[in-house]
Amino acid sequence: xxxxxxxxxxxxxxxxxxxxxxxxxxxxxxxxxxxxxxxxxxxxxxxxxxxxxxxxxxxxxxxxxxxxxxxxxxxxxxxxxxxxxxxxxxxxxxxxxxxxxxxxxxxxxxxxxxxxxxxxxxxxxxxxxxxxxxxxxxxxxxxxxxxxxxxxxxxxxxxxxxxxxxxxxxxxxxxxxxxxxxxxxxxxxxxxxxxxxxxxxxxxxxxxxxxxxxxxxxxxxxxxxxxxxxxxxxxxxxxx
Ligand SMILES: Nc1nc2c(c(=O)[nH]1)N[C@H]1C(S)=C(S)[C@@H](COP(=O)(O)O)O[C@H]1N2
Ligand SMILES: [Mo]
Numbered sequence: 001x002x003x004x005x006x007x008x009x010x011x012x013x014x015x016x017x018x019x020x021x022x023x024x025x026x027x028x029x030x031x032x033x034x035x036x037x038x039x040x041x042x043x044x045x046x047x048x049x050x051x052x053x054x055x056x057x058x059x060x061x062x063x064x065x066x067x068x069x070x071x072x073x074x075x076x077x078x079x080x081x082x083x084x085x086x087x088x089x090x091x092x093x094x095x096x097x098x099x100x101x102x103x104x105x106x107x108x109x110x111x112x113x114x115x116x117x118x119x120x121x122x123x124x125x126x127x128x129x130x131x132x133x134x135x136x137x138x139x140x141x142x143x144x145x146x147x148x149x150x151x152x153x154x155x156x157x158x159x160x161x162x163x164x165x166x167x168x169x170x171x172x173x174x175x176x177x178x179x180x181x182x183x184x185x186x187x188x189x190x191x192x193x194x195x196x197x198x199x200x201x202x203x204x205x206x207x208x209x210x211x212x213x214x215x216x217x218x219x220x221x222x223x224x225x226x227x228x229x230x231x232x233x234x235x236x237x238x239x240x
Contacts, residue, residue, distance in 0.1 A: 055174045063202040066120040075131030085161035098217035101148035114138045121202035135200035136183030152220040161212040166227045208238040
């Protein structure tokens with residue numbers, strides 16, 4: 001079990017220097033995946049190979065949220081492809097590893113010490129339904145600041161307790177409204193909705209939003225296994 005220390009600031013100066021090691025060399029244009037990455041950081045005029053450091057330094061534009069009165073409590077359907085894992089929240093540990101300086105295993109108590117972010121957003125499932133939901137949880141950005149991703153990191157893998165898996169581009173992972181949620185509509189998350197931790201973000205379709213996340217692995221390379229549905233033909237980026 002790694003020692004856990006809550007961040008005093010989002011980024012210390014030393015951390016900024018570590019992360020932005022590339023910046024003095026200028027931003028080199030890369031040739032792959034440029035269209036989607038540049039769209040996801042909000043403008044086609046942005047440098048095309050934004051890396052972790054630059055993404056943390058240059059916050060992305062938030063998606064407009066809904067008022068609490070817009071929540072549709074009945075509209076969020078349970079969509080689970082196989083079975084519902086029952087996870088003991090006391091024994092649970094979230095593993096964050098891969099190309100990071102400080103791999104960690106965090107308990108729910110550790111995670112709930114971090115700032116709680118709440119947002120009311122629309123969940124969109126490709127099967128033809130949508131629901132306005134309030135999610136509460138921790139920003140993935142805050143978690144990644146703790147583990148100190150290496151500058152070459154471009155993707156995150158999310159492993160779930162039901163053997164579901166997903167991979168996201170790092171710009172979407174570091175988006176200010178990308179949460180690991182432990183509350184839904186002001187209540188603790190239920191097992192059906194992904195307790196103890198699930199992804200929630202207004203920038204991705206429902207199938208990208210892994211429930212029962214147990215492990216986050218940061219990497220500079222995607223393997224041929226990209227996601228449970230993606231490997232069966234769904235689009236990888238899955239943006240809204
Ligand atoms: N681990 C896991 N995550 C998952 C799924 C799943 O079957 N297993 N289904 C996905 C799909 S298609 C959708 S629409 C949402 C549904 O979330 P909900 O069941 O909380 O409404 O979860 C996503 N995350
Ligand atoms: Mo879905």
